[in-house]
Amino acid sequence: MTSEQTITDNLIHEFSKTIEMFGLSPADARLFTTLYLNHRPMTLDEMSQTTGKSKTSVNTGIRNLSDLNLVKQVWKKGVRKDLYAAEDDLFNRFMHTYLDKWIGHINLQKRSLDHLKKHVYKRPQGELIEEKLANMITFHSLIEKTFHCIKEETDHML
Amino acid sequence: MTSEQTITDNLIHEFSKTIEMFGLSPADARLFTTLYLNHRPMTLDEMSQTTGKSKTSVNTGIRNLSDLNLVKQVWKKGVRKDLYAAEDDLFNRFMHTYLDKWIGHINLQKRSLDHLKKHVYKRPQGELIEEKLANMITFHSLIEKTFHCIKEETDHML
């Protein structure tokens, strides 16, 4: 039996898996999808009810999503409760969040590796590691290049 | 005090974080890095000793890494124990593993969404979801395009 509810559930279930690919937890992914599929902004209580999770869980989930700029708070006069809505330009939002995460990480890491490089040089036994370390640095540079490339590509896709 | 051991530990710790970005668990990432930094292939017992994990853990970890084609088994005559080594072309290995994961997922997902689309059409209340579903499909198409683009780019980087 294929009720309306079941279709929506399938849709939520499937789409959440894609969201998880961007590094979100299953719970957060599901929350986002729920919010995205809802035709109007939701309160914490509504989300709690819909997802079957406690209000506290929903609250922390919303905080996570907000930190990633995937969800926004919406104001509606006369409504006392906080209202939240999913950002709707899926591709740009997720790609940017994702690329920023990668590029930010790579920058940090290149710094760390460069720092370690100096210490390795000072060591007599360092030669063995030295080549590997050089490879790692190259590795990071290639990743950086790749993701900068994507960033440019995605801007063309607007 | 900056002993040789501590430098290697730092290196393992830092580099593992990058490996984790590719979707590997902290434990698997650490195992890979340990193997990568070692100048010669290692046995399960050696890895167990070096990582401080049980032999069973190392065993399942190696299986995971092998499934991802990030580690290879090495044969050396006269040595009875299984020997493993990390694949050394980091960028190609990880990028391909990564891109395949993404592209494979997107293909599956497009299929699922197309299938759900038919059911939604049949529903009278389906209009509300319909637009969202269309957006999701577009979303997946854009991701697909992006990752195919990267795949081409990375081939140029050889």
Add this chain to the structure above:
DNA sequence: TTTTACGTACAGTTTAAACTGTACGAATCA
């Protein structure tokens, strides 16, 4: 002002993942 309703901090609980030790089959060595 008092009362009510909301969001969130916090401590405790549940659930799932990671890990370990034992045990056993297969392969090597004596």
Add this chain to the structure above:
DNA sequence: TGATTCGTACAGTTTAAACTGTACGTAAAA
């Protein structure tokens, strides 16, 4: 052949994450 040593399956344990309920501060409503 029997003894040893390896890899791995499996059951039980530990550890970390996710989640819940209570309790409290704040702000709106009466």
